[in-house]
Amino acid sequence: MFKQVAHKILLILFFTANVAFAQDSGNGVSSDLEYEQAPHIKIDALTSIQIENLKTTAKVWGFLKYHHPSVTSGQRQWDWDLLKILPEILAAPDKAAADASLHKWIEMLGPLKKCNPCAKLERGNYETLPDLEWINDKTLLSRELVEDLTHIYFNRSDNGNQFYVSQVPNVGNFAFVHEPEYRNMKFPDAGFQLLSLFRFWNIVQYWAPYRGLIQGEWDTVLRDSIRPVGLAKDRPSYELAMMAVIAQVHDTHVNLWSSLDVRPPVGKCQVPVIVRFVEGHAVVSGYSGDRRTRQDGIVIGDIIESVDGIGTEKLMATWKPYFAVSNNASLMRDIANAVTKGPCGDVKLGIRRGENVQDITVRRVLSSHVVTPRSHDRDGPTFQILNGEIAYIKLSSIKREDIPLYLARAESTKGLLIDLRNYPSEFVPFALGQFFVDKPTKFARVTVGDPAHPGAFKWGAELQIDPQQPKYSRKVIVLVDEMTQSQAEYTAMALRAGSQVKILGSTTAGADGNVSTIPLPGGLRSMISGIGIYYPDKRPTQRIGIVPDIEVKPTIRGIQEERDEVIDAAIVEILRN
Numbered sequence: 336m337f338k339q340v341a342h343k344i345l346l347i348l349f350f351t352a353n354v355a356f357a358q359d360s361g362n363g364v365s366s367d368l369e370y371e372q373a374p375h376i377k378i379d380a381l382t383s384i385q386i387e388n389l390k391t392t393a394k395v396w397g398f399l400k401y402h403h404p405s406v407t408s409g410q411r412q413w414d415w416d417l418l419k420i421l422p423e424i425l426a427a428p429d430k431a432a433a434d435a436s437l438h439k440w441i442e443m444l445g446p447l448k449k450c451n452p453c454a455k456l457e458r459g460n461y462e463t464l465p466d467l468e469w470i471n472d473k474t475l476l477s478r479e480l481v482e483d484l485t486h487i488y489f490n491r492s493d494n495g496n497q498f499y500v501s502q503v504p505n506v507g508n509f510a511f512v513h514e515p516e517y518r519n520m521k522f523p524d525a526g527f528q529l530l531s532l533f534r535f536w537n538i539v540q541y542w543a544p545y546r547g548l549i550q551g552e553w554d555t556v557l558r559d560s561i562r563p564v565g566l567a568k569d570r571p572s573y574e575l576a577m578m579a580v581i582a583q584v585h586d587t588h589v590n591l592w593s594s595l596d597v598r599p600p601v602g603k604c605q606v607p608v609i610v611r612f613v614e615g616h617a618v619v620s621g622y623s624g625d626r627r628t629r630q631d632g633i634v635i636g637d638i639i640e641s642v643d644g645i646g647t648e649k650l651m652a653t654w655k656p657y658f659a660v661s662n663n664a665s666l667m668r669d670i671a672n673a674v675t676k677g678p679c680g681d682v683k684l685g686i687r688r689g690e691n692v693q694d695i696t697v698r699r700v701l702s703s704h705v706v707t708p709r710s711h712d713r714d715g716p717t718f719q720i721l722n723g724e725i726a727y728i729k730l731s732s733i734k735r736e737d738i739p740l741y742l743a744r745a746e747s748t749k750g751l752l753i754d755l756r757n758y759p760s761e762f763v764p765f766a767l768g769q770f771f772v773d774k775p776t777k778f779a780r781v782t783v784g785d786p787a788h789p790g791a792f793k794w795g796a797e798l799q800i801d802p803q804q805p806k807y808s809r810k811v812i813v814l815v816d817e818m819t820q821s822q823a824e825y826t827a828m829a830l831r832a833g834s835q836v837k838i839l840g841s842t843t844a845g846a847d848g849n850v851s852t853i854p855l856p857g858g859l860r861s862m863i864s865g866i867g868i869y870y871p872d873k874r875p876t877q878r879i880g881i882v883p884d885i886e887v888k889p890t891i892r893g894i895q896e897e898r899d900e901v902i903d904a905a906i907v908e909i910l911r912n
Contacts, residue, residue, distance in 0.1 A: 584659065
């Protein structure tokens with residue numbers, strides 16, 4: 336993941352919260368004692384009225400968490416306050432009764448002190464504004480609730496103090512401190528399961544820079560997720576329900592990283608082959624680990640059309656709702672890694688080889704014995720000379736201190752290939768990019784969240800590459816594909832600033848920006864992209880990826896012949912007059 340934006344990024348203030356109670360939960364620790372002492376709620380069914388009231392409660396709870404001074408200053412154990420009011424909300428016969436309970440709940444927090452100065456949102460420099468129209472909606476909320484929430488909003492302080500949120504110094508992505516994990520959570524526990532949903536939903540609502548890129552209505556995701564999350568009867572079903580919520584953020588950084596073993600297809604084993612989607616088909620592109628799989632009848636270039644009699648397209652449609660991905664490139668990459676996964680033992684694959692279709696039986700082995708590919712770059716050393724005349728550098732093993740030496744050696748060649756079909760071993764956008772620009776050149780800008788205005792993201796630094804001599808004078812081709820993600824995408828943006836640099840390959844994974852970890856009840860862990868990454872003209876990269884100047888994709892024939900068609904095309908481009 337994208338470890339740092341750059342040492343040249345503007346310095347962003349680090350807001351520290353006023354901690355007013357001792358909670359054994361800093362940075363997502365377990366708080367097992369708190370879990371044992373907390374209210375526990377059992378729910379067997381949910382009516383449509385209950386779901387609508389719970390949705391409103393989730394939004395009010397999240398708004399108060401990040402706006403009311405009694406909560407932002409750390410005076411309340413806000414998880415417990417939610418758990419205490421949930422039974423009353425569940426028992427409410429209608430919307431009016433639930434709204435009345437929420438109004439009394441807000442009164443319990445005490446009167447607001449006059450803010451001096453009060454927070455005022457200056458709209459000019461913001462890319463994203465808070466989504467708070469709902470606090471004025473009298474069709475959604477009672478008159479008393481509208482008055483409560485608008486009064487809190489317009490009387491908040493501009494100090495930016497947030498007990499549950501802090502900003503990472505020098506970068507600006509958020510750290511979600513004081514969020515207990517409750518690792519010893521017992522199932523089912525509807526209260527804590529709904530707490531998990533409400534916590535994640537509100538973090539995305541207020542602290543995700545790409546909230547506006549979520550397909551559909553984020554409110555609808557909340558409403559539709561209350562029943563499956565709240566009624567989950569055991570840990571796997573709870574984790575799967577939360578995974579479905581998280582997938583709808585459409586951010587490859589997100590995922591439910593603690594619980595990937597429940598994501599379909601489920602099983603501890605897989606066929607030891609490498610699969611890649613090529614020309615729309617699941618194609619065997621190599622062997623992983625034990626080459627005895629050749630004896631099972633699998634040949635590089637085979638198309639997997641079915642698994643145990645079920646077509647791959649049907650399987651993909653079933654699995655897709657649980658894959659947290661930014662775009663189709665990352666979806667196909669991740670499903671390809673999972674397509675042969677399942678129970679240990681024999682599995683029947685429907686294979687197409689040329690015009691012939693056949694069923695073959697192969698054996699799945701423990702996934703721990705199968706190496707999942709993390710790059711599509713060349714085997715061998717970091718620096719290579721191809722065909723005696725083309726320099727090649729792969730960033731999966733690059734070291735910053737070696738860059739001047741590599742470029743000096745590359746100067747005598749006809750051009751340079753930089754392979755970013757991987758994740759860089761070190762952060763090199765500036766250390767490498769400086770040798771390709773003629774003058775200071777802007778290549779990206781960022782957005783950062785504003786703790787004084789939860790839900791708002793303002794334009795931050797414009798980042799630029801400054802030239803360094805000796806400038807590399809030959810053509811440069813940067814290779815990218817679906818393996819290019821996060822820091823790799825940011826590096827591609829920096830290198831693209833070079834006057835003789837072109838990007839060649841296929842669309843990248845579309846997930847950029849420092850990651851922020853989200854602790855969730857039950858010891859679960861998720862993440863979000865924490866800052867927004869854009870081109871200097873404010874064009875987005877998230878979900879889009881890095882679109883190459885020259886599109887080249889592998890073909891089934893190229894896979895069969897075990898050729899790297901992306902490198903072949905790049906060499907042709909280097910040698911072109």
